[in-house]
Amino acid sequence: MPDQRTAGAAMCERYAVADVDSHIIEPADLWTSRVPSKWGDLVPHVKFHERRQEDYWYIGDRKLYGVGAFAQAGWPEWPPSHPKRLADALPAAIDPKERLAYMDEVGVYYQVMYPNILGFHSHRFLNQMPRELATECVRAYNDWITEFCSADARRLVPMTMLPFWDIDESVAEMRRAHEMGHKGVLFAARYDKAGFPRLIDDYWEPVLSQAQEMGLSMNFHVGFLATDDELKGAVDQSKKIDFTKESALVLLGNAQNIAEVVLSGVCHRYPDLKFVSVENGAGWLPFLGESMDWQWLNVGAHKEYPERMLPSEYMRRQIYGMYWFERKSVRAVIDQLEDNLMFETDFPHATSLSPGPASESPSPREVMERSLGGLPEETIGKVLQHTATELYHLDPPERD
Template sequence: METMESTQDAAPDAPPFPRIISVDDHTVEPPDVWQDRLPAKYRDRGPRIVRAPLKEMTFLGGKFAPVMGEKGDEGPIGDWWVYEDLHRPLTRLDTAVGYDRDEIKLEVITYEQMRRGSFSVPDRLADMDVNHVQSALCFPTFPRFCGQTFTEAPDRDLGLLCVRAYNDWMVDEWCGPDAQGRLIPLPLIPLWDPVLAAAEVRRNAARGVRAVAFSEIPPYLGLPSIHSDDWDPFLAACDETGTVVAMHIGSSSRMPSTSADAPPAVGSTVTFANCCFSMVDWLMSGKFERFPNLKVMYAEGQIGWIPYILERADVVWEENRGWGGVADKVHRPPSELFAGHVFGCFFDDAFGLRNLDAIGVGNVLYETDYPHSDSTWPKSRQVGEEQMGHLAPDVVERIVRGNAIELLGLTEDGLWPGAVSAS
């Protein structure tokens, strides 16, 4: 197991690499998040941990399919989130840092088998120190990347309570005073109701939150597209409060793949595809014209694909807008809209950094993806130094922390003001 950072020292005349603000890490929720916060009558149906054997588990064609066994069944033992009819195990892919790449398998695990920084604030801060990370924005695990777990459940009253309970835990505990301002809150919304979603955005904005998780392609979840007016109450609340719409790959519950029997390596190679499709949706939707303060970011989407998509979108807008359905709502070239509203996030993208001038220094953010299998922990500083060595120090500063400070409303020191003021 890897436990210590192993970075090469920078050249003696080089400025020190900036302390990283990661805009895409993950939390594995402790077992008591919902049991401690739901009304008593809901606790037997709300999210809870059950230790049980695994009967079978596959991950093909972008679809994750685990089957939980019963007590006494044979099979590896793991901790499972149980919520209404859903049985979702914790797996090694949820928390893989510290393991050699070849040791990372699709297998069930217990809390005792994961790195404590996955769910414990003090241990997370220690692992951030090892990785030269100052602050981190964390996406959820059990609720999935935008809370679609609660959207898919039958009981919407319980779902709303679960969303609010998660947000209270995220703001008050995960990002509370013990985090020293180093953990940045990312709440969820009730995706099934844009009016309730708007209320939740405003509730959290009132306590200093400046980001919210959302799906990159809502129709994949059976929800309206971004081209409709259905989302306008939610978008208006984000525009009004300066809340960034944060979309993680896979937040539509449909990972890109090519066939039902394609191995996970196929989907893992093309994970950026949903971000690509989503960005074109937003650029051609007219929403940035209607909500001028609205900003969106793509976590773990990488950035190397962006220049061509912007070039193609501009050509289509210029040459085909008469029949393309956008002439009456998109009044500027998509590349201009991108510059003012869209942010790409990467943890390992040398190609994108070589083409930074075609993306925009102000539109790029850095991430570490802790504790997932793709994470660059504990070598995120080394990876950054190697891939950004050709860039001027002020450009590196903006990418590694400056853009995140501005976008997420952090202090000049890169901390979340809500926890700083509370402490």
């Protein structure tokens, strides 16, 4: 319960709000300053694109995207317009001290940090450079995000990227990152799409068992391990109607990931391991649980696997979701999965809770009030703070 002196205050003042999905825009020298120069242009680097008059990320001669393509918060023009150079982006998108000041402004205490390049273009690292270099790039990123979050290690929360193409290196990197203060792992449920065994296969046992032992959650972020075709709808914003359709459908993408870990038996096999659906909304989670239960019983799977619980029971035990723009559907999630719901802003992406001249978004403060207003105080505390601080093992806020 909040302190009685603040019982009438805004939600973001009553609780240390955890924003469990935000992004940091990678600096141009992230990899060139940390990875040996012997790899040449295969190291991710930035150079000026003459025709587009914009700084672009490259791996070798393959163009990825503009440096500011994911930094649209506060930008004065509607998507697909975005900052052409990092210096044009909102300072809070690239500087840790500015980020902390911005968090204070919008009523957020903690922010969990996810990548952009490694998150949305992991297939490029896998397919367009030697595995040794790709692994070095992962380590360099994990070092850099640790340094970024050191501006306030209590409030800025790094998530680990793994060199998933190498199990031994993944296990070693998970240990190393955890020792540096990382609180969870960016992961995928469908590595078979990239030619690896399914998650239920013993191949993944060293990673999953270690994560369970260390209490690290496995976080499924939208767009992670997506192909270029799958990413097109999430990134190409030139046609407003098509983008609206594709981006809305992308936000249902983690349904496959959740169904995979629940129905394949991964949750049954690793009962203490937590899985998080990141930047996918939450309103679909209750429906997925009911749908899986219905099919599980109707096809007689409960007879074939009598030792297993219903799919929805695994979801309540091990699956977590988050929301940012939802309002009505949040109530349905709370009705069935109150202990599994968290809050996010997706800052500084175009879809984030970032009011501006070219954004219809309310402020995070307003969204909290309108989506959770009238609910029991215990529920509000879980959604905004306590579920996240327990899941990610976050240190309690410092008191004045």
